Amino acid sequence: MAYKIAIIGGGWYGCHIGLALQSLQMDVTVFEKADRPLHYASGNNQFRLHQGFHYARHHGTRIQSRDGFIRFTERYPNLSAPIKQNLYAVPRETSLMDFDTYKLIMVSSGIPFVEMPEGSPYLTNIDGVIKTDERVILLDNARNYFSQRLKGNLHLNTAVEAVSNSEDGVVINGVRYDYAIDATWGHYTKPPIKLIYEPTILLYYETSHDMPAVTFVDGPLSSVYPTEDPSIFTLSSVVHTPLGQFSTPEEAVRTRDDVTGAVSLAKRQAMEAQISENFPKFRDYFRFAGVQLAIKTKPVGNFDDRSCYVYRDRRLFSVLSGKIDTVFFAVERILASIETEQSNAGTPSIGPIKGDILQRELADKF
Known part of the structure; x- marks a missing residue:
């Protein structure tokens, strides 16, 4: 059965979910309040398509990333x-685990890598280095792709003003x-868990050198x-990229929008100092841009869980x-939940099992 489905938010999740449902002949509408898809958090990050290597402390996220990388x-x-x-690279003094433990976790997770016995000429005070194949997201390609594939189903410059949720629709x-799907990460409706909203600052640098990607x-x-x-x-930086943590998205938005040049400079100095501890010539190779x-949006808790969760309210x-x-x-x-609901709809019927048993019993006597 084809359903009429609304999606709030035209980021990566909203666009992908919309495209997947559209391919199943669903009547899909994606609402995006910006003038282009992938405008907010989906277009403001490290554009990293990874395999789970920086989630050594959370098995679920690591496995989802490993499998999702292949599927993506x-x-x-x-x-x-x-x-x-x-x-x-695993720093010798500041990492929460030693290099051998880190390697063991990745091997047990089935994530391929190559150990670099000589380390890297750019890095110092390192316990060990691995090299692995990961990818970078092509943001402009992605925006064009979803705009073309979703066509009239992607409604840009369209804010969701009112939502009324019931058992029927x-x-x-x-x-x-x-059905409706909120892909705004708690900015419109709140999942049934405690969340923190974290405004962030990401720094951009230019280089004329052939430099590696390095994650400590x-x-x-x-x-x-x-x-x-x-x-x-x-x-x-895990420490310096956040600008604070708030219990509401409104507070996080205000903090993000109030960032001054002085705040930006302080963050830059802190991040450059941190990475220079193990990448001492960072400032020589990179120029601030x-x-x-x-x-x-993150769940509240002392754990490193960044895996995918779907919550449902009616x-x-x-x-x-x-x-x-x-x-x-x-x-x-989402599809499993809809399918389960629809397959359980209607009045249960009693099958002919008693009659079948009786007929077989009688047949055996003659």
């Missing part, structure tokens, strides 16, 4: 590109839908990663995930 490259072969040299902006693991460390333009890299601001689903490569899990869980 198969489903969207032209929306990402390989990284020429992608390194994960969801009414959005006065129009009834069979595991713990409150930093990483430098290329964009789709190989001369432009991003610098992020600018900043990008966004908001992340006919309204809400999606929460920390990584782009888990989009497939969201679609599967």
Whole structure:
């Protein structure tokens, strides 16, 4: 049966879910309040398509990323590109685990890598380095792809003003839908768990050198990663990228929008100092180019869980995930929930099993 489904948010999850449902002949409408898809958090991050190497402390996220990486490259072969040299380095003093433990976790997770016995000429005070094949998202390609494939079903510059959710359907902006999916990461409806909203600052750097991607693991460390333009890299830090943590999205938006030049400079100095501890010539190879601001939504808790969750309230689903490569899990869980509901609809009937048993018993006597 074809359903009429509304999706709130035209980021990676909203667009992917919309496209997947559209391919199943669903009547899909994607609402995006910006003037282009992938405008907010989906277009303001490190554009990393990873395999789970920086989630050594959470098995579920690691496995979802491993499997999602393979599925993503198969489903969207032209929306990402390989990284020429992608390194994960375990610092000797600041990592939460030693190199041998880190390798053991990755081997047991079935994630392929090559150990670099000589380390890297750019890095110092390192316990060990591995090299692995990961990819960078081609953001402009992705925007064009979803705009073309979703066509009239993607409604840009369209904010969701009102939602009424019931057992029979969801009414959005006065129009009834069979189901609705909130892909705004708790900015419109709230999943039934405690969340924090984290405004962030991402730094951009230019280089004329052939530099590797470097991610320091595991713990409150930093990483430098290329964009789709190989001369432009991003610098992020688990400690210094956040601008605060808030219980409401409104507070996070205000903090993001109030960032001053002084705040930007302080963050830049802190992040450069942190990465220079193990990448001492970072400032020699990279030149600061600018900043990008966004908001992340995270579950509250002392764990490193960024895997995909789907919550349901009557006919309204809400999606929460920390990584782009888990989009497939969201679609599967939504469809499974709809299918279960529809298969259980109607009045149960009593089958002919008693008659079959009796007939077989009588037949055996003659």
